[in-house]
Amino acid sequence: MIAVLLAAAALADCGTKGAAILIDRCRLAESIASEPDANCAKQNTQFDLNVCSFREYLRADIELNQAWDGIKRRLSSSRKGYTTMLAGQKAWLTYRDKQCQFWEGWYEGGSIAALVSNSCLTDITKVRSKELGQQLKDLDH
Template structure:
C-alpha cells in the first residue's frame, strides 16, 4: 500500500511540473482542486464535463462584455439616472440568477444541469448587454 501511495505521489509531482499551480497559505486542496485539468477544446467538447466547462467559460466571456458595457454607460449618466441604473442592475442580476436556477432545476441531479445553468446565464447576459449597448448609442 505504501508503495502505491509513493508511486501516486511521484506521478502527481511529475505531472505538476508541467502545469502552474497556485497554493494559498494555510489551505489544503480538496479532491476537486487536485484533479488535473487539461485545456478543453470548446469547438468540439467530447464529454459532459467538457461541455459544462465550455458553457461556463462562454458565460464568463459574456459576463465580461456585460461589465464592460455597464462600466461604459455608468459615467455617461447624470446622478439620478446612475442610481436608477444601479438599482435596475441589482434587480436584473437577482432576476437572472433566480430565473436560471429555475431553468436548471428541471435537470436537478443530472450532469447536464451545470451546462443548462451556464447557458441560461450566458444567453440572458448577452441580451442584457445588448440593452445596455443600445442605451450607450441612444443616450447623449
C-alpha cells in the same frame, strides 16, 4: 449563488472583491489553467460541454460588465440617472439568477445541470449586454 462553478476549477483564488471584469477574467484564466484538456472546439463529452459553457458565460459576463462600465461613466454626472439605472441593473441581476436557478433545478443532480445553468446565464447576459449597449448609444445622442 447558482451552481455554475465547477468543482475542478479552484476559483477561490480570484476572490470576490474588486472589479467584476477582473474577477471574471481571473476565473476564466483559472478555468483554462485548471482544465487545459477541455476540448471547446469539439465538445465531445458532458465535461467539455460544462467547462466550455462556463467559459462562454464568463466571456459574456465580461462583455456585460464592459457595457455597464460605459453606462456608469456616461451617467457619472447624473446622480439620479445613475441611481435609477443601478436599481434596474440590480433587479435584472436578481431576475437573471432566479430564472437560471429555475431551469437548473429541473436537472438538479444530473450531469447536464451545469450546462443548462451556464447556457441560461450566457443567453440572458448577452441580451442584457445588447440592451446596455443600445442604451449607451441612446444616451450619447
